[in-house]
Amino acid sequence: MTAVLQAQGLGKRYSRHWALTDCTLDIPAGRVVGLVGPNGAGKTTLLSLAVGMLAPTSGSIEVLGGRPGASPAQLAKVGFVAQGTPTYAGLSVTDHLRLGARLNPGWDDALARDRTGRLGLDPARRAGNLSGGQRAQLALTLGIAKRPELLILDEPVAALDPLARREFLQGLMEAVAEQELSVVLSSHLVADLERVCDYLIVLVDSRVRVAGEVEELLATHHRLTGPHRDPTRLPADQHLVAASHTDRQTTLIIRTDAPIHDPAWTVGQISLEDLVLAYMNKPTHTDTGRNDRPALEVQR
Amino acid sequence: MIWLTWRQFRAAAAMMTAALAVLAAVLGLTGPGLADDYSTGIADCTTQSGGCSDFVQRFFQDHQDPFLAVTAVVLVLPALIGLFWGAPLITRELEAGTHRLVWNQSITRTRWLTVKLGLTGLAAVTVAGLGSLAVTWWSSPIDKAGAYDYPRIGPLLFATRGIVPIGYAAFAFALGVTVGMLLHRTLPAMAITLAVFLAVQIAMPLLVRPHLLAPTRSNVEITTSNLEGFGAPRNGLMQARAVAADTDAWLLSSHTVDASGHAVDTIPLSASSGPCSTSKLEPPFAACLAEIKRLGYRQQMTYQPASRFWPFQWYETGIYTALALGLAGFCFWRIRRRLS
Numbered sequence: 001m002t003a004v005l006q007a008q009g010l011g012k013r014y015s016r017h018w019a020l021t022d023c024t025l026d027i028p029a030g031r032v033v034g035l036v037g038p039n040g041a042g043k044t045t046l047l048s049l050a051v052g053m054l055a056p057t058s059g060s061i062e063v064l065g066g067r068p069g070a071s072p073a074q075l076a077k078v079g080f081v082a083q084g085t086p087t088y089a090g091l092s093v094t095d096h097l098r099l100g101a102r103l104n105p106g107w108d109d110a111l112a113r114d115r116t117g118r119l120g121l122d123p124a125r126r127a128g129n130l131s132g133g134q135r136a137q138l139a140l141t142l143g144i145a146k147r148p149e150l151l152i153l154d155e156p157v158a159a160l161d162p163l164a165r166r167e168f169l170q171g172l173m174e175a176v177a178e179q180e181l182s183v184v185l186s187s188h189l190v191a192d193l194e195r196v197c198d199y200l201i202v203l204v205d206s207r208v209r210v211a212g213e214v215e216e217l218l219a220t221h222h223r224l225t226g227p228h229r230d231p232t233r234l235p236a237d238q239h240l241v242a243a244s245h246t247d248r249q250t251t252l253i254i255r256t257d258a259p260i261h262d263p264a265w266t267v268g269q270i271s272l273e274d275l276v277l278a279y280m281n282k283p284t285h286t287d288t289g290r291n292d293r294p295a296l297e298v299q300r
Numbered sequence: 301m302i303w304l305t306w307r308q309f310r311a312a313a314a315m316m317t318a319a320l321a322v323l324a325a326v327l328g329l330t331g332p333g334l335a336d337d338y339s340t341g342i343a344d345c346t347t348q349s350g351g352c353s354d355f356v357q358r359f360f361q362d363h364q365d366p367f368l369a370v371t372a373v374v375l376v377l378p379a380l381i382g383l384f385w386g387a388p389l390i391t392r393e394l395e396a397g398t399h400r401l402v403w404n405q406s407i408t409r410t411r412w413l414t415v416k417l418g419l420t421g422l423a424a425v426t427v428a429g430l431g432s433l434a435v436t437w438w439s440s441p442i443d444k445a446g447a448y449d450y451p452r453i454g455p456l457l458f459a460t461r462g463i464v465p466i467g468y469a470a471f472a473f474a475l476g477v478t479v480g481m482l483l484h485r486t487l488p489a490m491a492i493t494l495a496v497f498l499a500v501q502i503a504m505p506l507l508v509r510p511h512l513l514a515p516t517r518s519n520v521e522i523t524t525s526n527l528e529g530f531g532a533p534r535n536g537l538m539q540a541r542a543v544a545a546d547t548d549a550w551l552l553s554s555h556t557v558d559a560s561g562h563a564v565d566t567i568p569l570s571a572s573s574g575p576c577s578t579s580k581l582e583p584p585f586a587a588c589l590a591e592i593k594r595l596g597y598r599q600q601m602t603y604q605p606a607s608r609f610w611p612f613q614w615y616e617t618g619i620y621t622a623l624a625l626g627l628a629g630f631c632f633w634r635i636r637r638r639l640s
Binding site for chain 1: 301303304307308396397398400401402403404405406407408409411637
């Protein structure tokens with residue numbers, strides 16, 4: 001399958017501060033990609049680079065085989081719902097749909113009207129008077145109805161209450177099912193992504209810590225529990241992700257493709273949330289040697 | 301994109317159109333009467349013995365207030381356009397984050413900016429042009445009557461008549477957009493735009509316009525016909541001034557000079573005795589002027605003659621238009637480089 005997003009050594013610097021460093025990604029088409037990381041990790045920077053709102057300081061990025069934002073054709077292929085789901089407060093819902101129709105040659109007016117109708121958005125209502133959830137739905141409608149091949153959403157549900165959050169993600173998944181969209185969406189909460197994503201990227205401190213298919217990640221990450229011991233003496237094929245100790249007991253999160261034979265360990269499955277949290281924790285003093293560098297990517 | 305630009309701009313456009321319509325209606329209703337009064341007045345006074353100076357003076361004084369009011373309208377119009385149309389054009393999008401919505405539709409940022417700058421800028425110069433046209437037409441009899449106090453080429457009327465307001469509006473608009481693009485925030489952008497625009501508008505007549513063409517110099521004898529008046533005696537000595545032969549000119553400098561060409565404040569003639577003593581000083585001042593001439597005092601002036609009004613209008617409109625285009629070019633460069 002072709003890649004929807006390919007990045008090679010991608011970096012972005014704001015004056016002296018690197019918001020994104022050495023980011024290498026190869027996201028296959030047809031996935032719903034969750035981009036997760038703490039606030040300020042560089043998620044917005046990465047997504048802005050992907051839609052061409054920012055230009056890279058180093059490295060390169062290709063989206064659907066083209067340079068982001070370079071031409072109307074490239075812009076037409078990528079839908080973007082920006083952080084905070086901005087809409088024109090003074091324009092009505094109808095105005096927004098007309099805006100979409102005027103500015104996008106591939107605009108699907110029937111789809112847009114159907115969606116706003118189903119959502120119960122009053123066409124005459126100004127966007128400034130809509131609720132946060134409705135505004136997010138309107139922004140999503142604009143993103144979907146331009147019929148992109150890839151839809152990118154930056155923290156679309158961050159400001160929404162749990163109900164609106166669920167409705168928004170439901171609407172998104174329906175669109176994905178109907179239109180064979182590829183989706184990249186970011187969030188600082190794993191719970192938002194858990195239900196919808198089949199591909200995950202964890203971004204911490206401007207670096208990609210791990211990226212891969214969710215199933216694969218869950219299959220290769222394990223929780224090891226056993227008597228207290230030094231985690232640096234793990235076999236070479238077991239990569240330490242996180243470690244925690246009590247006086248008697250050591251709990252490790254490791255990544256390995258091979259079976260674990262050491263009888264001292266109790267091997268447990270971990271949830272996606274645990275996995276992400278393990279990567280989000282900054283390396284502790286017990287992480288030495290090879291574990292100081294960012295974890296390698298897990299390729300499909 | 302044209303639709304969206306219009307949709308975002310139409311409230312401001314409607315307000316400006318309404319204001320302009322009111323101005324046009326008021327000027328349109330009173331203008332013909334004003335022109336009639338002036339022409340009949342002039343026709344009458346030419347046949348009278350005293351000449352027209354009384355009528356002209358009275359006519360100007362009668363209409364000075366509305367004259368200054370409409371002049372002020374044309375004077376502030378470009379600044380208002382820069383502040384309220386230029387500065388918020390981009391900052392409003394940046395502040396609301398809507399640039400991230402509109403820049404991700406299927407049109408490039410360059411196209412977006414082209415349409416926004418083009419349409420709003422066109423509206424700006426149209427408004428300024430129409431406003432100036434209406435005021436120039438309405439005020440022409442008053443301008444003629446007041447030519448001595450406010451020569452047409454002088455700073456006030458030059459900036460509010462003819463075509464320069466178009467250049468000012470284009471510049472103010474482009475300046476507002478540029479500052480907004482640099483600052484990203486509406487209020488600071490408005491403040492800076494106003495400050496820079498005022499600075500340019502003050503610098504232009506002080507530093508640039510006098511030198512657009514080399515000023516005319518004249519060195520004349522002070523005679524009855526060009527005498528402006530005698531100043532109040534200072535330290536017991538006389539002061540006398542002459543005016544330019546071209547009374548509608550924009551006087552840049554005027555000094556009394558002595559026989560060797562040095563500028564002097566006073567002419568060393570006693571105010572208490574001799575031909576220029578205050579007791580003997582009565583029109584036509586022949587004895588005193590003859591004494592001034594005998595001592596070699598003359599009036600030296602530099603000025604821009606009234607006939608340069610239109611060349612200067614074209615030059616200055618050209619300069620402001622070039623500045624506006626330069627700023628617009630910078631905006632395009634900037635929106636491609638520094639993106640979000």
